[in-house]
Amino acid sequence: xxxxxxxxxxxxxxxxxxxxxxxxxxxxxxxxxxxxxxxxxxxxxxxxxxxxxxxxxxxxxxxxxxxxxxxxxxxxxxxxxxxxxxxxxxxxxxxxxxxxxxxxxxxxxxxxxxxxxxxxxxxxxxxxxxxxxxxxxxxxxxxxxxxxxxxxxxxxxxxxxxxxxxxxxxxxxxxxxxxxxxxxxxxxxxxxxxxxxxxxxxxxxxxxxxxxxxxxxxxxxxxxxxxxxxxxxxxxxxxxxxxxxxxxxxxxxxxxxxxxxxxxxxxxxxxxxxxxxxxxxxxxxx
Amino acid sequence: xxxxxxxxxxxxxxxxxxxxxxxxxxxxxxxxxxxxxxxxxxxxxxxxxxxxxxxxxxxxxxxxxxxxxxxxxxxxxxxxxxxxxxxxxxxxxxxxxxxxxxxxxxxxxxxxxxxxxxxxxxxxxxxxxxxxxxxxxxxxxxxxxxxxxxxxxxxxxxxxxxxxxxxxxxxxxxxxxxxxxxxxxxxxxxxxxxxxxxxxxxxxxxxxxxxxxxxxxxxxxxxxxxxxxxxxxxxxxxxxxxxxxxxxxxxxxxxxxxxxxxxxxxxxxxxxxxxxxxxxxxxxxxxxxxxxxxxxxxxxxxxxx
Numbered sequence: 001x002x003x004x005x006x007x008x009x010x011x012x013x014x015x016x017x018x019x020x021x022x023x024x025x026x027x028x029x030x031x032x033x034x035x036x037x038x039x040x041x042x043x044x045x046x047x048x049x050x051x052x053x054x055x056x057x058x059x060x061x062x063x064x065x066x067x068x069x070x071x072x073x074x075x076x077x078x079x080x081x082x083x084x085x086x087x088x089x090x091x092x093x094x095x096x097x098x099x100x101x102x103x104x105x106x107x108x109x110x111x112x113x114x115x116x117x118x119x120x121x122x123x124x125x126x127x128x129x130x131x132x133x134x135x136x137x138x139x140x141x142x143x144x145x146x147x148x149x150x151x152x153x154x155x156x157x158x159x160x161x162x163x164x165x166x167x168x169x170x171x172x173x174x175x176x177x178x179x180x181x182x183x184x185x186x187x188x189x190x191x192x193x194x195x196x197x198x199x200x201x202x203x204x205x206x207x208x209x210x211x212x213x214x215x216x217x218x219x220x221x222x223x224x225x226x227x228x229x230x231x232x233x234x235x236x237x238x239x240x241x242x243x244x245x246x247x248x249x250x251x252x253x254x255x256x257x258x259x260x261x262x263x264x265x266x267x268x269x270x271x272x273x274x275x276x277x278x279x280x281x282x283x284x285x286x
Numbered sequence: 287x288x289x290x291x292x293x294x295x296x297x298x299x300x301x302x303x304x305x306x307x308x309x310x311x312x313x314x315x316x317x318x319x320x321x322x323x324x325x326x327x328x329x330x331x332x333x334x335x336x337x338x339x340x341x342x343x344x345x346x347x348x349x350x351x352x353x354x355x356x357x358x359x360x361x362x363x364x365x366x367x368x369x370x371x372x373x374x375x376x377x378x379x380x381x382x383x384x385x386x387x388x389x390x391x392x393x394x395x396x397x398x399x400x401x402x403x404x405x406x407x408x409x410x411x412x413x414x415x416x417x418x419x420x421x422x423x424x425x426x427x428x429x430x431x432x433x434x435x436x437x438x439x440x441x442x443x444x445x446x447x448x449x450x451x452x453x454x455x456x457x458x459x460x461x462x463x464x465x466x467x468x469x470x471x472x473x474x475x476x477x478x479x480x481x482x483x484x485x486x487x488x489x490x491x492x493x494x495x496x497x498x499x500x501x502x503x504x505x506x507x508x509x510x511x512x513x514x515x516x517x518x519x520x521x522x523x524x525x526x527x528x529x530x531x532x533x534x535x536x537x538x539x540x541x542x543x544x545x546x547x548x549x550x551x552x553x554x555x556x557x558x559x560x561x562x563x564x565x566x567x568x569x570x571x572x573x574x575x576x577x578x579x580x581x582x583x584x585x586x587x588x589x590x591x
Contacts (some may be wrong), residue, residue: 043495138474
C-alpha cells in the first residue's frame with residue numbers, strides 16, 4: 001500500500017479538482033481529504049456517509065463565576081490574553097494550556113473537553129473516502145488530519161487496497177506537516193504565478209525538511225509560460241520531476257459546475273495531462 | 287500575548303480608525319489581490335497599513351514590492367531545566383498538556399516543537415529549576431511601498447504553529463489610519479487569529495460549489511467572532527449562481543464583482559496588482575471601502591447600544 005498526498009502551498013491552484021480526477025483514474029484506492037477546515041473533495045466525489053464520528057480534542061478553560069474572587073492571577077499569567085476583564089474566557093483565544101486551572105487559588109477554573117469537529121467514513125463510486133469537518137475556529141487540525149489518515153490506512157489494509165490518495169491542505173503549517181509525515185510521495189500542484197512559485201519553494205522546503213519525496217505538476221501552465229519555464233528550471237535544479245503541464249481551460253470549471261471530475265467531463269488536453277500525472281505518480285510508487 | 291511595549295491586541299486599547307480583514311475560506315480566490323488593490327486605492331485618501339497575516343505563504347509583498355527596512359524575530363519561550371536544581375519530581379510534565387516536557391529516568395526531556403510557550407512548567411516548578419529561552423519560529427518584516435506601510439510575518443520552514451507569528455504581526459495595527467489584514471485561507475485557528483478584533487471582514491469567493499462551500503464556513507466563522515462581513519465575488523461569470531443566491535438569502539452584501547478576465551490573471555501572474563494593471567478599478571475599490579466603512583459604523587453603533 002502506497003500513500004500520496006497532493007499539496008500546493010498556495011491555495012486555489014487546483015488540488016481538489018486534480019485529486020477528484022485521480023480518484024477516477026486510479027484503481028484500488030482509498031481517498032482522504034486532509035484539508036479539514038475547508039474540505040471540498042466531497043462535493044465532487046458525492047459520498048454516502050457510512051460512519052459519522054465526533055472529534056473531541058483540546059480543552060478550554062471555564063471560570064465558575066460564583067467561585068471566582070477576581071484576584072486577577074489567571075489574567076496576569078495567561079500568555080494568550082484569553083481572559084477578559086470580566087473574567088470570562090474567550091474560547092477562540094484559549095489554547096487549552098491549563099496554566100490558569102493550575103494556579104487559580106480558589107479552584108474556580110475547570111478545563112472542559114471541546115467537540116472540535118466530526119469525521120466520516122463514506123462510500124463513493126470511486127471507493128471509500130475518509131473526510132472530516134473541523135469545527136469553526138478550532139485548533140488541532142493536525143490531530144484531525146493524523147486521525148483521518150490513520151483511518152484510511154486501516155481501510156486500505158483491511159480491504160487490501162493499493163493506494164491512499166490524499167487531498168492536502170494549503171500552507172506549510174500544522175495540518176500540512178501532519179499530512180506529509182511518512183507518506184511515500186508528495187505531489188505538488190502549482191501555478192505559474194509569482195505567488196504560486198514563491199509558495200512552491202516554501203512547500204518544497206517543508207517536504208525536504210521532513211525528507212519526503214516530491215514530484216510537481218504545473219496547472220494553468222500557459223497563463224504565463226515564462227514563469228512555467230522558471231518553475232521547470234527550479235525543479236530541475238532541485239532534481240524534482242515535472243510530471244505534467246496542464247493548460248488553462250474553462251472545462252475545469254465547467255466540470256465543477258456539473259459536479260464531475262474533469263477527466264470524466266472532457267477528453268481534451270487537460271484530461272490527457274492529468275492522466276499523465278497519474279501515470280507518473282503510479283510509476284513513482286511502483 | 288503582550289508585545290514588548292505592552293500594547294494589547296485584544297480589548298479596547300486599539301483606537302484605529304478602521305481595521306479591515308480580508309479572508310476567504312477557500313484558498314486562491316483572490317484575497318491578496320483584493321487586499322493589495324484596496325490598500326493602493328486608499329493610499330491617497332487615508333494613511334494605510336497592510337498586515338499580511340498569511341504567515342505560512344505570504345504573498346502580498348510580491349505584489350506591493352515593499353522596501354524592507356526592519357526585521358524582528360518571533361520566538362516562543364521554551365523551558366530550560368537547571369539540572370543542579372531539578373529533583374525529577376515530574377510536576378512540569380504533569381502540567382504540560384502538550385507533552386512537550388517529560389521526565390525519563392534521570393533526565394528531563396524537552397520537545398521544543400511541541401511547546402506552545404504557555405509558561406506553566408517554569409512557573410509551577412517547585413524548585414525554580416526551569417527558566418525560559420526563546421526559540422525562533424518565524425520573523426516579522428517591516429517595509430514601505432509607496433505610501434503604504436507594510437508588515438508581514440513569515441513562519442519558518444518546518445514550523446507548525448502559525449498563530450504566534452500572526453499575533454506578532456497584529457501588534458502593528460495602525461492606530462491612526464486604516465489597517466488591512468490579509469488573512470490565511472481556511473477557518474481554523476490561524477484564520478481566527480488574523481480576523482478577530484477587526485472591524486469588518488471582506489470575504490473573497492468564487493462562484494463555484496467549492497467557493498460557496500468554503501464561503502458558508504467563513505461566514506460562520508465571522509459570525510462567531512461577531513464581525514460584520516461582505517462578499518467580493520472574484521472570477522464572476524464562471525460557475526453558477528449559488529454564491530449569489532446564498533448571499534441574498536443570508537442578507538450578506540455583495541461589495542464587488544471582479545469578472546473572469548485572462549488579462550487580470552496574467553497581471554497577477556507577473557506580480558502586478560489589479561489597480562496598477564487596470565487603473566480603472568481604483569474607483570471600484572474606493573467605493574468598496576466606503577460601503578465597508580458605512581456597514582462597520584452601523585454595526586459598531588449596534589454593538590454599543
